[in-house]
Amino acid sequence: MDFPLIWNTLLVGLLRGGLYSLIAIGLSILLGVMSIISMMNGELYMIGAYIAYFSFTAFKMNPLAAIFMAAVGTFLVGVVIERGPFRYMRRRAGEDWYLNSFLLTVGLSFLLRNAAVLLWKPTYRGIRWYWGGTVTIFGSVGISVDRLVALLIAILSITALQLFLHNTNIGRAIRAVSQDERGAMLAGINIGNIFTLSFAIACMMGGIAGASMLSITPAFPYMGTAPNNYAWLVVMLAGLGNVSGAIVGGLIVGMVEAISFQLIGEGWPAVISAVILIIVLVVKPSGIFGSAVKGVWER
Amino acid sequence: MQNVIALRPREYISQLGLPFFGIVLLAAVPLVAKDEYIRHLTLIGMLFGAQAMVSDFTIGFINISNFGFAAFFGLGAYTTGILTTQYGISPWVGLLAGMLMSGLLGVFTGVLTMRLRGLYVSIMAWFMALALQALTLVMVKVTRGAWGLFVNPMFTSESILPSFYTLLLITILIYIVIKTIIESRIGLAFRAIGMDVDYARASGVNPTRYKMVAFTLSCAFAGLLGAFYAHFIGILTPEVMGTQRTVEIIALNVIGGRGSVWGGLLAALLVIPLFEYLKSLMAIRLIIYGALLVTVMVFYPAGMAGLIWSAGDMLKRRKVE
Numbered sequence: 001m002d003f004p005l006i007w008n009t010l011l012v013g014l015l016r017g018g019l020y021s022l023i024a025i026g027l028s029i030l031l032g033v034m035s036i037i038s039m040m041n042g043e044l045y046m047i048g049a050y051i052a053y054f055s056f057t058a059f060k061m062n063p064l065a066a067i068f069m070a071a072v073g074t075f076l077v078g079v080v081i082e083r084g085p086f087r088y089m090r091r092r093a094g095e096d097w098y099l100n101s102f103l104l105t106v107g108l109s110f111l112l113r114n115a116a117v118l119l120w121k122p123t124y125r126g127i128r129w130y131w132g133g134t135v136t137i138f139g140s141v142g143i144s145v146d147r148l149v150a151l152l153i154a155i156l157s158i159t160a161l162q163l164f165l166h167n168t169n170i171g172r173a174i175r176a177v178s179q180d181e182r183g184a185m186l187a188g189i190n191i192g193n194i195f196t197l198s199f200a201i202a203c204m205m206g207g208i209a210g211a212s213m214l215s216i217t218p219a220f221p222y223m224g225t226a227p228n229n230y231a232w233l234v235v236m237l238a239g240l241g242n243v244s245g246a247i248v249g250g251l252i253v254g255m256v257e258a259i260s261f262q263l264i265g266e267g268w269p270a271v272i273s274a275v276i277l278i279i280v281l282v283v284k285p286s287g288i289f290g291s292a293v294k295g296v297w298e299r
Numbered sequence: 300m301q302n303v304i305a306l307r308p309r310e311y312i313s314q315l316g317l318p319f320f321g322i323v324l325l326a327a328v329p330l331v332a333k334d335e336y337i338r339h340l341t342l343i344g345m346l347f348g349a350q351a352m353v354s355d356f357t358i359g360f361i362n363i364s365n366f367g368f369a370a371f372f373g374l375g376a377y378t379t380g381i382l383t384t385q386y387g388i389s390p391w392v393g394l395l396a397g398m399l400m401s402g403l404l405g406v407f408t409g410v411l412t413m414r415l416r417g418l419y420v421s422i423m424a425w426f427m428a429l430a431l432q433a434l435t436l437v438m439v440k441v442t443r444g445a446w447g448l449f450v451n452p453m454f455t456s457e458s459i460l461p462s463f464y465t466l467l468l469i470t471i472l473i474y475i476v477i478k479t480i481i482e483s484r485i486g487l488a489f490r491a492i493g494m495d496v497d498y499a500r501a502s503g504v505n506p507t508r509y510k511m512v513a514f515t516l517s518c519a520f521a522g523l524l525g526a527f528y529a530h531f532i533g534i535l536t537p538e539v540m541g542t543q544r545t546v547e548i549i550a551l552n553v554i555g556g557r558g559s560v561w562g563g564l565l566a567a568l569l570v571i572p573l574f575e576y577l578k579s580l581m582a583i584r585l586i587i588y589g590a591l592l593v594t595v596m597v598f599y600p601a602g603m604a605g606l607i608w609s610a611g612d613m614l615k616r617r618k619v620e
Contacts, residue, residue: 037418039366085597092600096493098417099362103553104596106366110546111589117582225542229429232422240418267437274430277423281411285419 009262010255015147015216016230017254018154022209023231024238024246025158026202031240032178033198036086037102040109041206041231042224046116048074048207049219053125056214063130067153067211074207078200081108086199087192109224116221126218150212157208158247161201165243174198230257233273237280239287249288318478318561322471325568329463337572338459342466344571346528349470351551351563353520356477358549359558360489361510366421367408367428368521368548371401373540374431375522376529377442380450383530390453394526401522405515413507413514420514425542432540445536453530462531469527470564473520477560480516489513493558543585550592556604566603 023041030036048070055066085104090097131149134142165171176184177194185191209227210219217223234253238245256276257269280287328341350372357363365371378400379393388396408427412419435442442448454461480486491499492506499506529535538544548563551570555562570591577584595602601609 037421085593088597096362099358099364100596100600102364102418102421103549104593106546106549107589107592107596109589110543110550111586111593114582114585114589118586229425233426236419236422265437267433270426270433271430274426277426278411281415281419281423285415 005262009258011143011147013255013258014251015151015154015213015254016257017251018151018158019209019213019227019250020230020234020253021158021247021250022154022205023227024234024250025161025243026205027231027235028238028240028243028246029174029198029202029205031235032243033174034086034195035097035101036105036199037098038105038202039102039228040105040112041202042226042228043109043112043116044074044077044203044206044224045210045227046219046221046224047077047112048210049214049217049223050116050120050125050210051207052211052214053127053219056127056130063149066130067208070207070211071204074210075200075204077207078203079196081203082196082199086195090195109228113221113224120219120221122221124218124220127215129215146215150216153208153212157205161205162244170194170197229270230254230273233277235287236277237287239289242287242289245287245289318474321561321565322467326464326467329460335459338463340572340575341568342459342463342531343575344568345466345470345564346524346531347548347551347571348555348564348567349466349473349524350521350548351555351567352470352473352477352560353517353524354548355552355555355557355560355563356517356520357514358552359560360481360486360493361417361513362493363417363420363510363514364549365424365514365517366542366545366549367424367426367431369542369544370424370428370431370540371404371518371521372525372528372544373435373535373537374404375401375525376450376535376539377435377448378522379526380448380529380535381441383451384449390451390530393530394523397526397529398519398523401525402515402519405518406511408518409511409514413510428540428542428545432537435537435540442535442537448535450529450533450535452533453527466527466531469523473523474560474564476516476520480513481560485509485512546592547585547588550588553600554591554595554602556602556606556608557600559602559604559608562602562604 023045026041026044027038030038030041051070051073052066055061055069056063061069085108086101089100089104129144129146131145133145135145135148136142163171165175173184173189173194174197176187176189177191177198181191184194206224206227210223230253231250234246234249237252238249253273253276256272260269260272325341325345329338332338332341350368354365354368357365375397378397379390382388382396383390383393404427408420408424412423436444438444439446453465481489488499488504488509491502491504492509496506525539528539551566552563554570555564555566574584574587577587599605
């Protein structure tokens with residue numbers, strides 16, 4: 001392998017890693033705060049891409065505005081889904097909440113994906129570029145501006161979320177609920193609103209990922225399946241409900257996927273993911289960084 | 300112990316011999332309906348229903364959703380497909396081989412994940428499924444990949460009847476095995492695990508072992524049905540292992556009613572023929588699946604079996620009065 005190819009592979013890995021981190025953080029929030037095993041975040045990724053596509057092409061918006069629209073749109077979708085089916089189901093939540101919420105997200109993901117097929121037909125809707133142009137690094141290697149910006153957006157969103165979770169009252173409330181729901185309620189936190197907010201943020205993370213990657217992966221009804229699957233690998237690798245572990249996990253998975261695709265070829269990343277998961281389950285089932293939030297999960 | 304179980308309305312229904320009645324009704328379908336198309340639809344419905352029953356064995360009783368179900372089905376199918384076409388083995392042996400292979404993969408998945416909470420099993424099975432599907436797609440020399448593997452039919456006759464009754468026999472066998480286990484002492488442990496793992500553990504039930512048994516059996520049955528499917532349908536593509544298939548089975552199971560075993564079969568026999576008419580509109584069909592799954596989960600988690608149970612309950616009350 002020559003130098004530009006290695007560089008390119010690493011770059012793709014880094015970019016995909018950022019993307020998986022974003023979605024995986026959404027999954028971690030859902031799992032940590034609301035104990036939901038979600039299978040629908042890939043579909044939010046898809047919806048984000050579609051919103052950005054239509055904002056960018058039909059309404060001729062500025063790329064950043066289009067991505068912002070996608071974030072707001074998926075946030076609202078999250079609010080609707082939480083206030084609707086999840087709230088209704090939570091009223092009679094019992095011991096089997098994990099399985100019930102899992103099945104509900106499975107149904108929703110099926111519904112959303114196929115609604116997209118019906119609405120927008122299974123055709124690729126991509127754009128050639130948001131900004132266009134390349135930046136040259138190390139003299140010979142070029143990176144397209146879009147990729148660079150997508151990576152930047154991923155890093156910025158994750159940083160902003162971390163700051164929000166750790167430095168604002170609402171963020172602290174979210175973390176409090178994830179640590180002890182009843183205790184948080186006794187401390188005067190409105191659990192219902194926190195649930196809605198966390199759910200919407202989790203959905204928004206997927207939406208941002210889909211929107212910022214639009215020029216690299218075009219909008220397509222089935223585009224959410226692979227990111228959802230890798231995001232879950234990240235969550236298992238990093239430890240359930242662990243938000244900061246998801247960043248490192250995302251980078252590892254992104255790199256592994258890019259390198260295995262480059263070295264062995266199509267189809268094998270799925271096999272390698274399964275092997276990684278087996279190793280994790282044998283060696284340390286709580287994940288590389290798991291333990292801090294295990295109490296929430298084991299409840 | 301018998302008293303506790305006898306209090307349940309579902310017992311009243313099964314005492315009425317409803318399952319037996321259902322089997323007779325199913326067996327009579329080809330005799331009444333001379334139309335090959337209706338027979339075919341009933342067979343497909345039964346095949347999906349049997350899968351939903353098998354998946355209910357884990358979802359309804361040990362609270363584990365096998366999210367890679369289709370891959371266990373597909374592994375059984377490909378095992379018999381490869382064995383019969385390349386090594387000339389009889390399809391009947393192929394059925395057993397398919398069952399064995401899927402059971403073994405089930406044991407492997409179970410050993411890795413059963414000591415952990417249910418989520419791990421679902422995710423691990425899911426990743427196994429994705430890996431298996433990718434492998435069948437890539438290993439073209441063995442599986443012919445996306446071109447499809449042609450499998451010899453099990454019966455030489457043109458008629459669908461031998462296949463129909465073979466599947467009916469397999470379905471009855473699976474039903475009896477699942478039902479026997481559930482009604483036995485082991486079944487009580489299953490129910491206890493499904494209700495609360497910690498309490499079950501406190502009363503001396505070893506959840507890991509029981510969950511292993513249920514999961515492995517469920518996987519093996521999935522393989523058996525897959526092997527039958529391979530010989531019936533004649534061509535296999537990696538799509539049979541897709542997550543979409545798994546979701547369809549889970550949806551049928553939930554719509555039929557979790558924990559009822561026969562609910563999924565009933566749902567499949569009603570829903571699948573209906574969907575055949577929507578075959579040109581695949582998206583609508585899948586949307587209906589998703590919408591039904593969400594609606595049942597949110598509004599009526601007991602599903603169709605729950606409806607029938609409450610009807611049976613009302614009957615019983617009237618009788619007592």
